[in-house]
Amino acid sequence: MATVRLYVTLKPSLLDSAGRTVAGSLQKLGFEEVQEARIGRLIELQVEPLDQARIDEMCRKLLANPVIEDYRYEVIG
Amino acid sequence: MATVRLYVTLKPSLLDSAGRTVAGSLQKLGFEEVQEARIGRLIELQVEPLDQARIDEMCRKLLANPVIEDYRYEVIG
Numbered sequence: 573m574a575t576v577r578l579y580v581t582l583k584p585s586l587l588d589s590a591g592r593t594v595a596g597s598l599q600k601l602g603f604e605e606v607q608e609a610r611i612g613r614l615i616e617l618q619v620e621p622l623d624q625a626r627i628d629e630m631c632r633k634l635l636a637n638p639v640i641e642d643y644r645y646e647v648i649g
Numbered sequence: 650m651a652t653v654r655l656y657v658t659l660k661p662s663l664l665d666s667a668g669r670t671v672a673g674s675l676q677k678l679g680f681e682e683v684q685e686a687r688i689g690r691l692i693e694l695q696v697e698p699l700d701q702a703r704i705d706e707m708c709r710k711l712l713a714n715p716v717i718e719d720y721r722y723e724v725i726g
Contacts, residue, residue, distance in 0.1 A: 573684065579691055580677075580691075581691065587667060591692075591693075594692070594711070594712070595694075597711055598694075598707055598711060601707075601710060601711060603703060603706075603707055603722060605696045605697055605698055605699070605700070605703070606695070606696055606707075607650065607695040607696065607697060608692055608694070608695040609692060609693065609694050609695075610692070610693045611691070611692055611693075612688060612690070612691035612692075612693070613688060613689070613690065613691060614657075614658065614688070614689035614690060614691045615668075615671070615686060615687070615688055615689075616654055616658075616668075616670075616686065616687045616688075616689070617675075617683055617685070617686050618683070618685040618686075619682045619683055619684065619685040620682055620684060621682055622682070623682070626682070628692075629678055629680075630675055630683075633678060634671070634674055634678060635671070
């Protein structure tokens with residue numbers, strides 16, 4: 573069984589309103605050193621068997637929205 | 650300016666209902682090799698100056714719920 577760790581992030585050119593809210597909240601709590609926050613998803617899959625072409629297909633079809641999001645993944649063990 | 654990449658995940662002992670739904674959807678789409686999916690958050694912070702003790706404090710106070718979530722982070726550049 574392989575573990576695939578996927579990172580889905582909003583494309584850098586897009587405004588991340590949730591991230592902006594988090595950055596603002598941190599600053600209000602006294603963490604003035606925070607300049608920016610961006611929020612993404614971390615998805616961990618257990619797959620058997622592993623076929624990396626199919627992982628890409630899963631990302632394009634369900635796990636990420638390729639219009640507004642980037643994704644990358646790593647296989648761990 | 651330092652970039653801190655934070656990974657927030659549900660504790661392994663807890664049922665991840667969103668992850669279960671994603672795994673079920675992938676299987677229905679024909680990706681029968683998916684045994685399990687777990688979903689977490691990826692938070693990228695730009696901080697200046699960087700103080701790692703304060704990053705831990707941010708996690709405990711706002712970014713993660715230590716009762717049900719684990720977090721880890723890495724500093725990149």
